[in-house]
Amino acid sequence: MTVKDFIDKLLGRQISSASTAKQRLQLVLAHDRSDLNPELLAQMRREILEVVARYVEIDLEEGDVSLETEDRMTALVANLPIRRSIQQTPEGGTL
């Protein structure tokens, strides 16, 4: 965000179209580069959450799995706040 965007926001004016263009491009390119469509990403997010939820209790509301891209490198970034860990017995059942 630039100074102009900030002032525009304060005054309730529309954000400059260049910023909008940049944000939209970054999002669409993250998907183009990874060849993942939003639907596949949503499915992957559900499955990741499922796996993680087997080991730790996570905050499903706060959890976020998204694509971020910088310098032509796209990364899958997961931010999953842990409430508490789930103790496991050697047999794999929960205590």
Added chain:
Amino acid sequence: MSTTRTILICSGKGGVGKTTTTANLGIALARLGARTVVLDADFGLRNLDLLLGLENRIVFTAQEVLAETCRLEQALVKHKQEPNLALLPAGNPRMLEWLTPKDMKAIVSLLEEQFDYVLIDCPAGIEDGFKNAAAAAREAVVVTTPEVAAVRDADRVIGLLNTQGVTPVQLVLNRVRPKMMSIQEMLSVDDVTDILALPLLGLVFEDEQVIVSTNRGEPLTLGESSSPAAKAYNNIARRLQGEDIPLMDPSEARKGFRARVRQLMQTRLF
């Protein structure tokens, strides 16, 4: 090993200025004394001949050279005012399905024997036409404009060039409108280079003289034109030659109190 620089001029999206860039760079390099050939790989919709004013002088194409119905020298169209520059159309628009990556490599290696620069004007798109044109390229110049569709398509092309091992890949940002950039209604130069993560080879400002010059079939770099686009293309040619020439600054032309305020407004907060 030849020292010829074989450079693909590509963009992904059509209409962003590939052919104009190829024509102007070809002339500019030739004027700097480099033996240059421009190869029109877009033979289905070829236009490089038209921009160079050579449309009436094409007799043979690379197709006949490879079929050995003519010699390479017969197919090369020399530019009258700038004899260091030659044009070679890849093929005839009526014979659409002949060119393969192997043909492209064969014709380019013939050209590399006698030229310092081989500039390949790539067709739009990322399908077979692109793959053929890119087959023989060692380096690439990606032309784009500060518009979302052009930048997105450029990104696709850069991805393909990276997997092919073409290097370096450099960026020419075309049709820059300093006024729109200064009020942030156009993606800035930094925005585009950040997103595409490519070194910037040159900036070309939007310039009406480009239209005038294409009408005449005389690229801007041919004359002593002092128009912004002519300057930009000449600078790009010199940079390709290894000269260190500073990039134009879109805000430079508009310095003064208002421009400074505008610059302040563009300062990044976070």
